[in-house]
Amino acid sequence: MSREAVHRCGSPDWEQAMAIAAAQPAPLPIVEAPLAECPGEVLARTVHTPIPIPHFDSSAMDGFAVAGPPPWTLENELPTETGSMARAEVPALGAGRARVIVTGGPVPAGASGIVRREYAQATGDRLDLIAGCPDTELETGRHIRRAGRESALGEAVATAGTVLTPAHIAYAAVAGFDTLPVRRRARVAVIQTGDEVRGTGIPAAGEVRDAFGPQLPAYVRLLGGDVVSQVRIGDDAAQTRAAIEAVSGGNAVDLVLTTGGTGRSAADHVRREVEALADEVLFGELDMRPGHPTMFTRLPGAACWQVGLPGNPLAAMVAMRVVVQPFMRTLRGLPPEVIETVRLADGAPGARVQRLTPARRSGRPGVTLGDAGAAGTDQTGAASGAWELCDKTGPNMLRGLSHADGLVVLPASPVAPRGSVSCLRLPWTT
Numbered sequence: 001m002s003r004e005a006v007h008r009c010g011s012p013d014w015e016q017a018m019a020i021a022a023a024q025p026a027p028l029p030i031v032e033a034p035l036a037e038c039p040g041e042v043l044a045r046t047v048h049t050p051i052p053i054p055h056f057d058s059s060a061m062d063g064f065a066v067a068g069p070p071p072w073t074l075e076n077e078l079p080t081e082t083g084s085m086a087r088a089e090v091p092a093l094g095a096g097r098a099r100v101i102v103t104g105g106p107v108p109a110g111a112s113g114i115v116r117r118e119y120a121q122a123t124g125d126r127l128d129l130i131a132g133c134p135d136t137e138l139e140t141g142r143h144i145r146r147a148g149r150e151s152a153l154g155e156a157v158a159t160a161g162t163v164l165t166p167a168h169i170a171y172a173a174v175a176g177f178d179t180l181p182v183r184r185r186a187r188v189a190v191i192q193t194g195d196e197v198r199g200t201g202i203p204a205a206g207e208v209r210d211a212f213g214p215q216l217p218a219y220v221r222l223l224g225g226d227v228v229s230q231v232r233i234g235d236d237a238a239q240t241r242a243a244i245e246a247v248s249g250g251n252a253v254d255l256v257l258t259t260g261g262t263g264r265s266a267a268d269h270v271r272r273e274v275e276a277l278a279d280e281v282l283f284g285e286l287d288m289r290p291g292h293p294t295m296f297t298r299l300p301g302a303a304c305w306q307v308g309l310p311g312n313p314l315a316a317m318v319a320m321r322v323v324v325q326p327f328m329r330t331l332r333g334l335p336p337e338v339i340e341t342v343r344l345a346d347g348a349p350g351a352r353v354q355r356l357t358p359a360r361r362s363g364r365p366g367v368t369l370g371d372a373g374a375a376g377t378d379q380t381g382a383a384s385g386a387w388e389l390c391d392k393t394g395p396n397m398l399r400g401l402s403h404a405d406g407l408v409v410l411p412a413s414p415v416a417p418r419g420s421v422s423c424l425r426l427p428w429t430t
């Protein structure tokens with residue numbers, strides 16, 4: 001039985017669409033993930049080191065732990081023994097004595113410092129400095145890495161909301177963590193429509209190569225989720241309904257991405273079937289070009305949404321950036337993004353409607369990247385170079401997007417040379 005879906009907002013613009021998408025889901029549950037799985041994930045809670053870092057006094061050099069001024073009596077110990085001994089097992093060093101130590105080895109109690117190997121000379125069991133050794137080598141604490149110098153016990157290792165990098169993981173490992181609390185990764189189902197769409201080879205006239213299937217999983221991964229199921233179906237109402245019902249029940253996925261079929265022709269079934277199935281239509285179209293027919297709905301079940309990506313490839317990619325990316329940020333526990341402003345080197349002529357257009361950072365002579373003085377600054381105050389519009393950016397085209405660093409918002413009115421426009425960076429640009 002078809003229920004009447006709740007229609008919320010008529011035709012939001014791109015900025016309203018981002019806000020609606022970001023406001024919908026709750027952040028996903030927190031899971032303890034092994035460190036190796038954490039790079040790229042968002043830390044869900046601030047974590048504090050359970051030990052001082054480093055956690056014991058160690059030598060920064062291969063050489064000799066010494067107690068007091070030279071000469072010293074050299075103890076007869078092998079470096080490997082000293083290096084691998086636990087701190088508590090290392091015997092104290094008596095006054096006037098020296099002992100071999102390796103980099104990272106625990107410093108014995110009683111040691112006043114470390115003398116590096118190349119500055120010391122042993123004759124029998126007598127150890128002395130070589131001629132010309134700098135005076136600094138005898139400073140108290142020389143070449144000793146003191147416990148807690150990097151971080152005291154209980155200091156923050158990383159704060160909630162951090163997107164974890166390999167460096168964060170390395171630091172957390174040093175602090176003794178085996179796992180970190182991160183948000184569960186979003187599970188996304190992809191349903192592609194289109195009788196004319198083929199997956200491999202050269203398409204015949206009337207056919208198109210599938211522009212979505214090979215890249216949507218990677219796009220979703222860049223946004224912090226995983227495509228857990230992916231099907232291609234024909235332009236058929238029953239198949240469309242069955243495919244959506246198959247993935248949306250039972251809490252298995254957080255988001256269903258459909259491609260194509262958002263139109264109102266007899267061959268377009270996504271719109272009708274989703275409208276019949278959905279608990280809520282957050283928006284059924286956008287006041288945005290390209291990407292005008294993009295839909296965003298909440299499907300039956302605890303927490304499962306649907307984004308209807310239009311079939312035109314650039315329109316679909318714009319909808320990914322405007323609707324899916326903010327939605328995924330919230331799932332990951334990230335705050336809504338701050339919209340960047342950039343300058344357009346050559347400006348832009350006015351158009352009938354506002355357009356989100358592929359653009360790139362300009363590399364032309366006279367327009368220097370990161371030159372804040374010449375090219376302006378973005379809203380966050382960071383230096384930002386001027387941008388130029390890409391060529392070949394019709395709604396069915398991908399060539400311009402393939403050269404782009406972001407989507408700039410061109411207003412209907414003309415933009416003067418070096419004029420400011422809003423810009424949404426693409427998630428694969430660095």
Ligand SMILES: Nc1nc2c(c(=O)[nH]1)N[C@H]1C(S)=C(S)[C@@H](COP(=O)(O)OP(=O)(O)OC[C@H]3O[C@@H](n4cnc5c(N)ncnc54)[C@H](O)[C@@H]3O)O[C@H]1N2
Pocket residue numbers: 192193194196197208209210211212213259260261262263264268291292293309310311312313315395396
């Ligand atoms: N009479 C009207 N026609 C159209 C309108 C309109 O308002 N009135 N809107 C246009 C706009 S805007 C868009 S965007 C598209 C939306 O189309 P659908 O979402 O219904 O998608 P389809 O009709 O299935 O396909 C449109 C186009 O995209 C190609 N396509 C589909 N899937 C793929 C794929 N996986 N890889 C590459 N290309 C794909 C398909 O072959 C069509 O060329 O409607 C306009 N028309």
Ligand code: MOO
Pocket residue numbers: 288289290291292293310312314315395396
């Ligand atoms: O969404 Mo369409 O032209 O706006 O591609």
